[in-house]
Amino acid sequence: MRIATIRRFSLGIFVAGALGLGAIACAPSGKSSSTTGLLAGDAATRTYVPPGSYDEYYAFLSGGFSGQVTVYGLPSGRLFKQIPVFSQFPQTGYGYDEDSKAMLNTTFGFVPWDDSHHTEMSLTNGVPDGRWLFINGNNTPRIARIDLKRFETEEILQIPNAAGGHASPFATPDTKYVVSATRFSVPIPQKDVPIDSYKQNFKGTITFVRADQPGKMDVAFQIMMPGYDYDLGHAGKGPSDGWFFFTTYNSEEANTKLEVNASQADKDYIAAINYKRAEECIASGKGKKFGGSYVHNYVDPATRIAKSETKTGVTMLYPADCDGLVYYLPTPKSPHGVDIDPTGEYIVAGGKLATVIPVHSYTKMIKAIAGKQFEKTIDGIPVLKYDAVIAGEVKNPGLGPLHTEFDGKGNAYTSMFISSEVVKWKLGTWEVLDRIPVYYSVGHIMIPGGDSKKPWGKYLVALDKITKDRYLPTGPEGSRSAQLIDISGDKMKMLLDFPTMGEPHYAQAVPASLLQPGSVKFEKLAENKNPNVTTSEAGGGITRTGKRVDVKMIAIRSHFAPDNLEGVELGDTVYFHVTNIEQDWNIAHGFAVFGANTTGVTLPPGETRTVRWVPQATGIYPFYCTDFCSALHQEMQGYVRVSSPALHVPLSANVSKVSQTQLGRLPTGHGEK
Numbered sequence: 001m002r003i004a005t006i007r008r009f010s011l012g013i014f015v016a017g018a019l020g021l022g023a024i025a026c027a028p029s030g031k032s033s034s035t036t037g038l039l040a041g042d043a044a045t046r047t048y049v050p051p052g053s054y055d056e057y058y059a060f061l062s063g064g065f066s067g068q069v070t071v072y073g074l075p076s077g078r079l080f081k082q083i084p085v086f087s088q089f090p091q092t093g094y095g096y097d098e099d100s101k102a103m104l105n106t107t108f109g110f111v112p113w114d115d116s117h118h119t120e121m122s123l124t125n126g127v128p129d130g131r132w133l134f135i136n137g138n139n140t141p142r143i144a145r146i147d148l149k150r151f152e153t154e155e156i157l158q159i160p161n162a163a164g165g166h167a168s169p170f171a172t173p174d175t176k177y178v179v180s181a182t183r184f185s186v187p188i189p190q191k192d193v194p195i196d197s198y199k200q201n202f203k204g205t206i207t208f209v210r211a212d213q214p215g216k217m218d219v220a221f222q223i224m225m226p227g228y229d230y231d232l233g234h235a236g237k238g239p240s241d242g243w244f245f246f247t248t249y250n251s252e253e254a255n256t257k258l259e260v261n262a263s264q265a266d267k268d269y270i271a272a273i274n275y276k277r278a279e280e281c282i283a284s285g286k287g288k289k290f291g292g293s294y295v296h297n298y299v300d301p302a303t304r305i306a307k308s309e310t311k312t313g314v315t316m317l318y319p320a321d322c323d324g325l326v327y328y329l330p331t332p333k334s335p336h337g338v339d340i341d342p343t344g345e346y347i348v349a350g351g352k353l354a355t356v357i358p359v360h361s362y363t364k365m366i367k368a369i370a371g372k373q374f375e376k377t378i379d380g381i382p383v384l385k386y387d388a389v390i391a392g393e394v395k396n397p398g399l400g401p402l403h404t405e406f407d408g409k410g411n412a413y414t415s416m417f418i419s420s421e422v423v424k425w426k427l428g429t430w431e432v433l434d435r436i437p438v439y440y441s442v443g444h445i446m447i448p449g450g451d452s453k454k455p456w457g458k459y460l461v462a463l464d465k466i467t468k469d470r471y472l473p474t475g476p477e478g479s480r481s482a483q484l485i486d487i488s489g490d491k492m493k494m495l496l497d498f499p500t501m502g503e504p505h506y507a508q509a510v511p512a513s514l515l516q517p518g519s520v521k522f523e524k525l526a527e528n529k530n531p532n533v534t535t536s537e538a539g540g541g542i543t544r545t546g547k548r549v550d551v552k553m554i555a556i557r558s559h560f561a562p563d564n565l566e567g568v569e570l571g572d573t574v575y576f577h578v579t580n581i582e583q584d585w586n587i588a589h590g591f592a593v594f595g596a597n598t599t600g601v602t603l604p605p606g607e608t609r610t611v612r613w614v615p616q617a618t619g620i621y622p623f624y625c626t627d628f629c630s631a632l633h634q635e636m637q638g639y640v641r642v643s644s645p646a647l648h649v650p651l652s653a654n655v656s657k658v659s660q661t662q663l664g665r666l667p668t669g670h671g672e673k
């Protein structure tokens with residue numbers, strides 16, 4: 001049955017032409033419980049997290065073209081949160097409210113929707129440490145840092161001199177750097193040239209970003225590379241610490257019909273970069289000043305308001321000026337993923353069109369460099385001999401190997417896009433140990449810590465692309481699917497399907513104990529340094545500066561104060577600065593005003609958010625709380641009067657000088673203490 005499935009896929013692919021990766025139309029039909037190796041009831045108990053109990057792992061899935069990150073619990077597959085990153089998010093007002101808008105600024109202007117690919121957790125000594133999660137913006141090259149105490153995006157750095165940031169944001173074992181390599185080569189600096197002058201004019205860049213100082217992410221240096229497509233990357237570790245590995249394709253430097261023209265050579269390359277050597281070359285003045293402007297956005301830690309700054313110029317390294325900086329490892333057929341095993345010795349490539357999984361040896365690479373076993377040199381980059389660096393090849397692994405993760409017990413797991421399976425094989429002997437079908441067309445796979453020095457190796461999540469017939473149909477577009485696989489025994493066992501948001505590329509997961517204790521419950525009002533904070537009932541009010549009107553108000557169960565505002569005139573721009581003065585976990589309010597072109601904002605406890613509103617006509621405009629916060633939530637409302645300037649209505653806000661808490665705070669009924 002399983003073999004038949006694979007044959008059917010392989011047949012499909014050969015019929016469609018060897019390059020028709022996306023051409024799988026013949027998905028096997030759904031019912032497959034017999035292939036899971038587990039009785040349904042058994043799988044159910046393995047993933048069942050009883051009501052009121054917590055999951056064992058936090059999993060962070062890339063939201064793909066949604067631009068976001070999603071947070072799930074494992075093993076239940078329950079969705080906890082979407083964290084907005086590169087796209088506006090109506091659920092929280094991210095990218096809409098005045099406080100967070102600046103996060104989406106770039107040199108191309110305000111970019112409210114991007115494609116996010118790879119999540120990467122910060123590391124200490126090569127082990128995920130739960131401080132931050134990084135994710136890349138793929139179209140407008142950027143790297144974001146999410147703080148894992150708040151699960152909020154706190155910083156976004158644009159990458160200059162690049163077009164597409166796919167091999168990103170993989171981290172060094174100490175998180176000193178995260179990287180970004182240009183997916184598409186273009187003229188650098190940009191210029192107007194014929195596209196068919198690709199070979200003369202197009203270049204790639206690899207960027208190292210300083211990442212271990214929150215709020216101060218910046219480009220450390222860039223490396224000017226030949227005009228290939230740079231696909232994925234991973235840092236060395238242990239013995240290979242100090243090196244970074246990137247896959248390339250299109251070493252043919254084709255500029256049209258890449259499907260065919262970039263699949264000619266039987267080998268492309270993995271670029272091995274010695275970034276400690278880069279530091280030395282820069283220290284000895286071998287870097288060149290280079291142009292390029294980019295935007296850095298970060299949340300001011302005191303005010304929690306996002307700020308943008310534009311920066312200009314980077315340090316550029318040319319491999320020809322810094323010997324020992326870059327080597328090319330020949331690697332079969334347009335490799336995709338490059339993954340380093342927990343010991344740091346093996347460099348595993350996903351040769352998406354290759355019939356084998358090639359594995360390079362770090363030790364052999366170092367020997368080959370010392371022995372100058374070079375095939376040729378490209379733009380100052382020595383190409384090492386394939387036979388001198390290859391450790392072994394996994395034979396007949398399946399079709400379309402993309403990405404590999406490790407369990408820390410000497411085993412590797414590779415996703416097979418075309419044959420829709422995960423294949424387990426042994427490091428060192430290269431023998432295939434087990435395979436399990438997935439539904440369908442798996443891209444990345446993720447083992448908690450599976451790309452680090454210390455995998456937690458109990459589960460594997462397959463992130464499937466072209467999912468069909470796993471869920472009830474929801475029109476032409478359904479959700480993609482993640483599948484949880486038990487890898488604790490010799491044989492992999494399918495445990496669970498759960499739908500995903502967007503198209504998840506990579507994911508990361510860590511034990512819940514790493515994050516749960518530090519999770520922020522609310523912002524302390526006393527520490528809220530937003531310039532427009534209102535900390536008490538009596539502290540609100542309304543002020544005018546020319547055509548600008550500022551309203552300061554508080555939200556608390558179950559009212560706003562002030563809640564009647566007059567003196568706003570047609571032609572004014574009104575800023576509502578609303579502070580949720582609740583000091584209790586998860587007691588949020590919302591704010592929306594009739595006639596505004598957004599629904600408003602969500603106000604987490606202790607925080608201030610600002611909504612901008614330009615009234616379009618005179619009249620009376622209600623505002624209300626959008627989050628069902630208490631039994632009297634529906635009463636949580638107020639009015640703004642907008643008048644003709646000719647009427648000269650005096651500015652007024654009914655701020656009570658007596659504490660309105662006397663109105664009574666009604667319990668939510670949700671176990672409030």
Ligand code: RUQ
Nearest residue numbers: 117402443444505
């Ligand atoms: S890459 S599978 Cu960004 Cu493999 Cu998605």
Ligand code: CUA
Nearest residue numbers: 625627629633
């Ligand atoms: Cu506050 Cu509903």
